[in-house]
Amino acid sequence: MDRPLTRNIKPKAEPLWLVEYEKVGGYESVRKALQTMTPQEVQKLVTESTLRGRGGAGFPTGKKWSFVPMGPDAPRPKYLVVNADEMEPGTFKDRLLLEGDPHQMIESMIVSAYAIQADVGYIFLRMEYGVAAARLRKAIKEARAKGYLGRHLLGSDFSFEIYLHTSAGRYICGEETALLNALEGKRAIPRAKPPFPQVVGLWGKPTIVQNVETLCNVPHIITHGAEWYRRLSRGKDGGTKIYGVSGNVKRPGSWELPMGTSIREILEGHAGGMRDGFAFRGLLPGGASTAMLVEEHLDLPMDFESIPQAGSRMGTGTMIVLDDQTCPVGFAQNLEHFFAQESCGWCTPCWEGLSWTERILQSLEDGQGRMDEIDVLTMHTKLLAPGRTFCALAPGAMDPLQSLLKYCRADFERHIHEKRCPWRDGRNGADGARTWPVSSSMIVPTR
Amino acid sequence: MLSDAERAEIEEELSHYPDNQAGSVEALKVVQRHRGWVSDESLKSVAALLGMTSAELDSVATFYNLIFRKPVGRHVIFLCDSISCWVCGCDAMRNSLQNRLGISMGQTTLDGRFTLLPIVCLGACDRAPTMMVNDDLHEDLTAEKINRVLEQYP
Numbered sequence: 001m002d003r004p005l006t007r008n009i010k011p012k013a014e015p016l017w018l019v020e021y022e023k024v025g026g027y028e029s030v031r032k033a034l035q036t037m038t039p040q041e042v043q044k045l046v047t048e049s050t051l052r053g054r055g056g057a058g059f060p061t062g063k064k065w066s067f068v069p070m071g072p073d074a075p076r077p078k079y080l081v082v083n084a085d086e087m088e089p090g091t092f093k094d095r096l097l098l099e100g101d102p103h104q105m106i107e108s109m110i111v112s113a114y115a116i117q118a119d120v121g122y123i124f125l126r127m128e129y130g131v132a133a134a135r136l137r138k139a140i141k142e143a144r145a146k147g148y149l150g151r152h153l154l155g156s157d158f159s160f161e162i163y164l165h166t167s168a169g170r171y172i173c174g175e176e177t178a179l180l181n182a183l184e185g186k187r188a189i190p191r192a193k194p195p196f197p198q199v200v201g202l203w204g205k206p207t208i209v210q211n212v213e214t215l216c217n218v219p220h221i222i223t224h225g226a227e228w229y230r231r232l233s234r235g236k237d238g239g240t241k242i243y244g245v246s247g248n249v250k251r252p253g254s255w256e257l258p259m260g261t262s263i264r265e266i267l268e269g270h271a272g273g274m275r276d277g278f279a280f281r282g283l284l285p286g287g288a289s290t291a292m293l294v295e296e297h298l299d300l301p302m303d304f305e306s307i308p309q310a311g312s313r314m315g316t317g318t319m320i321v322l323d324d325q326t327c328p329v330g331f332a333q334n335l336e337h338f339f340a341q342e343s344c345g346w347c348t349p350c351w352e353g354l355s356w357t358e359r360i361l362q363s364l365e366d367g368q369g370r371m372d373e374i375d376v377l378t379m380h381t382k383l384l385a386p387g388r389t390f391c392a393l394a395p396g397a398m399d400p401l402q403s404l405l406k407y408c409r410a411d412f413e414r415h416i417h418e419k420r421c422p423w424r425d426g427r428n429g430a431d432g433a434r435t436w437p438v439s440s441s442m443i444v445p446t447r
Numbered sequence: 448m449l450s451d452a453e454r455a456e457i458e459e460e461l462s463h464y465p466d467n468q469a470g471s472v473e474a475l476k477v478v479q480r481h482r483g484w485v486s487d488e489s490l491k492s493v494a495a496l497l498g499m500t501s502a503e504l505d506s507v508a509t510f511y512n513l514i515f516r517k518p519v520g521r522h523v524i525f526l527c528d529s530i531s532c533w534v535c536g537c538d539a540m541r542n543s544l545q546n547r548l549g550i551s552m553g554q555t556t557l558d559g560r561f562t563l564l565p566i567v568c569l570g571a572c573d574r575a576p577t578m579m580v581n582d583d584l585h586e587d588l589t590a591e592k593i594n595r596v597l598e599q600y601p
Contacts (some may be wrong), residue, residue, distance in 0.1 A: 089529035089568040122463075127476070127513050128525075128569055130582040163463040168472050168511035171567060185468035185497075187510045203465060246531035246572035253573045288530055288568075318572070326534050334533045338567060344510075 002232065003240055003256040004220040005213065009100030015135055018142040021103040027148060029219035033111045034156045037222075039070065042115035046218060048226035050238040054093075055083055055174075055211030056286065056315045058237075058304040061218075067198035068116045068206050077119035079207040080112055081183065082215060084125040084132070085167060085174040089288035089338055090320035093242040093254055094212035098125070098132035101216075102139035106162065108215040110148060111222055113160045116208055121162040124179055127169060136164050171342035175391050176209045178344065189346045190391040213242060235260030235303040243302060245271035247321030248278040254318065260301040267298065267319065278323040282407055286315020288335050289396030291403035292322065311403070327423035328408035329415050332401055333361035339397035347390040353380050354397055364412065367420040374412055378405060449492045453481050457496060467497045471507050475514050484515040512566075520555045520562040522600040525579040528565040531572035540576050543590040547597070561600070 001007060008016050008024060016024065033042050047062025069075060082105070086094040098105060109121045125133055140162050143149050151159045165183060167173055173182045177191035180202050201207025217239055221229045230238040237259050243266050244254035250272030257266065263285065267273065274280050282292040285302065291312035293300070300306045307314045322331055340354035357380050360373045381402040384394040405412065415421055449457070460473035474497060478489045485493075485508060487501075494504040508514045526544060528537055541552065544563055548556050555562040571577045574586030578593075585596050 086570050087567060090531050090572050091568065092570045092572045095570040126570075128566070128579060128584075131584075165463070166473065166476070168476060169513040169567075170511055182472070183469060184466065185464075185471040185507060187506055244573065246575060247534050252575070284530075320530055320534070320572070322534070331530070331534070334528075334530050338529055342567065 001224075002258070004224075004232075005097060005104075005216050005240060005242065006100065006256040008104065009096065015099070015101055015139075016103065017138070018103060018146060021101075025223070026103055027107050027110075029111050029222040030107060030114075030148060031154065033114050033222050034154050034158060039115050039117050042111065042222060045226050046115065046221055049217075049221045049229040050226075050236070051214065051217050051221065051229070052237050052304055053211055054213035054217075054241070054317070056088065056289070056313070058314065061210070061214060064198065064210075065112075065116050065208060067196060068208060069199065070117060074117070075205050077205055078117060079202045079205060080109060080116065080118040080121040081179065081202065081207060081209045082109060082121070082123045082212055083174060083176070083179060083209050084123050084129070084212050085179065086129075086212070087126055087171045087174055088316050088318075089335070090244075090246055090284065091287045091316040091318045092244055092246070093316065093318055095129060095132065096242065096254060097212050097216050098129065099135060102132070102135040103143070104216055104219065105136065105212065106139050106143050106148070107219045108217075109162055110143075110153070110160060112208070112210070112215055112218050114158055115218075116206075117158070118208070119160065121160065122183060122202075123162065123164045124173070124183060125164060125166050126173075127166050133164060133166055140164065170344075171338075172344040172391075172393060175393065178391070179209060180207065187344075189344050192390075233259035233303075235301050235305065237304050241302065241317050243270075244318035245321065246318070247283075248275045248323045248325070249273065249321055250275055260303040260306070262299055262301050263293070263319070264298040266302065267321070274321075274323060278325055280321065281324055281326075281328070282322045282403075284315075284320040284322075284400055285312055286317050286319070288320070288338060289392075289399055290315040291399040292407055293403075294407050312399070325423070327365070327421055328404055328411045329361060329364050330421065330423065332404045333358065333365050335400050336361055336397060339393065343393060347394075349384055349389045350391075350394040353384050354394060356380065357397075357401065364415045365421050367415065367418070369412075369416045371413070371416055374405070374409075374416075377401065381405070449478070449489070449496065450481065453477055454496070457493070461497075468499055468503075471497055471499065471504055472511065472514070475504075475508055479515060483521075484518050490516075518555075520559050522560060522581055523562045523564060525564050525566035525569075526552075527567070527569045527575070527577045529568035531568070532575040532577055535575035537576040537588075539590070540578070540588050540593065543593050547594065561597070 051061040052058045172178045173188045175190050178188040182188035197207045240256050241259045242256050246252045255270050282294045284290050297310045336358045340358040343351045345351045363369050381398045384398045386395040456477045457474045461470040474493050491501050494501045569577050576588045577586050
């Protein structure tokens with residue numbers, strides 16, 4: 001079995017429901033963990049597997065769990081929260097897992113909750129994933145009826161319940177602590193850290209927040225062991241990874257591959273390379289908040305250790321390709337428009353800096369930019385660097401910008417010298433505005 | 448005033464949390480499913496049920512782009528404007544929709560049939576450009592496909 005996460009997933013098909021899911025070994029990890037292992041042994045196994053978080057930050061999962069207070073004196077209830085708020089532009093991997101194998105998600109939560117002795121689990125799902133919501137509800141119902149959820153699971157001392165929470169938009173809800181505020185029914189503004197959620201989280205209780213794909217690895221680690229898991233990978237970090245490619249390539253899509261598969265193999269092998277008439281210029285390796293890589297980086301393995309060597313991050317592992325028919329300044333403008341719109345407005349460098357950045361990029365696109373404004377953009381990449389804002393949203397917005405300024409500087413300058421966007425008369429039409437004037441919350445009255 | 452059905456659905460959601468305020472987003476969405484949007488009057492009723500002030504609940508409601516505090520059309524079109532869809536030509540799709548419906552982004556058609564809104568990445572980037580109409584995802588959009596899709600929403 002070389003692709004454990006997606007083994008049950010067939011395109012456009014119904015997922016496996018409980019009976020079929022059990023037939024292919026589903027919920028075996030729950031039996032194994034609850035009947036033969038202590039919570040500490042499960043934690044130890046996950047640590048040995050070298051599993052790292054797949055939501056973007058790559059934090060070692062076993063280490064994260066080790067901060068949770070254990071034993072009879074630990075504060076209760078403890079919570080396990082699944083971050084299923086997939087909203088990083090260019091990312092489409094968790095949707096696949098949630099829609100394609102909902103019981104795998106539930107099984108993952110049960111064994112992970114056992115490891116940290118959580119009492120209640122929430123799936124924090126973005127509202128737009130309606131198909132996933134319906135399938136998760138059905139899976140939770142089936143699991144509850146079969147005794148995999150509720151009091152004294154499989155006759156053990158362990159009790160666990162899962163609830164689905166569907167949100168209502170806003171990218172910032174995917175930030176770990178903003179998510180906790182959202183779940184508590186407050187405005188989704190990030191919290192100060194420390195204290196970390198593992199100790200003081202949801203309603204002040206110990207809480208683990210974990211990405212969908214990360215958790216889905218856990219049952220397989222428990223069933224097949226850490227050694228097996230590490231060997232799935234070609235690199236230092238264990239397991240497989242769901243990689244994706246979008247943009248003007250021949251076969252955009254997502255594939256579960258060994259961790260550490262090279263960018264070139266994903267881009268040229270699986271995605272088929274560029275579409276006819278399009279040449280490669282660069283790619284954001286793991287979503288909108290990762291710095292662009294170029295041709296010279298294509299042989300790097302896609303893993304947590306290698307991509308930072310080129311000044312970027314693996315992020316979510318889903319790549320966005322920039323081609324020669326697409327304006328790099330417009331590309332930057334679209335990204336910064338997103339981040340400016342999605343800033344929660346809590347800290348000034350973020351809301352003020354991102355709006356300013358967006359406005360400058362728009363004026364460059366409109367042919368009204370000045371050379372000194374490139375310096376203002378560069379200044380922002382430093383003013384909004386990690387540690388200078390309340391959370392990681394603004395630094396994440398600056399990573400693609402600084403890399404575009406580095407690799408496509410001539411294109412920025414050309415917009416200023418020619419007083420126009422050289423791409424505008426091309427494929428995208430000469431219609432002018434590249435941004436849309438309103439955000440989703442600004443519904444205007446009927447004319 | 449909330450209907451019995453709305454009240455029952457909200458109470459079901461509240462049973463999932465140790466604290467009523469946590470149910471506020473789900474409660475607002477219950478009202479929105481029944482009425483299309485959340486009026487000041489509905490907001491007041493939900494706030495009373497949750498034990499919050501209207502101002503507190505409104506501060507939550509207005510944080511989210513998918514809670515509508517103004518009336519919308521019978522069907523809401525959400526066109527993705529994030530990076531992968533932009534690279535794959537969502538501007539042309541926007542023009543198509545605007546021309547076909549005779550409205551700009553953020554507006555509602557005079558007959559109250561459609562409201563047109565932008566939305567962030569829908570997580571279907573390999574099938575860009577994409578949009579949602581109400582709860583339904585539509586992928587690999589072209590101007591022709593948009594015309595066909597809109598026919599499904601009378």
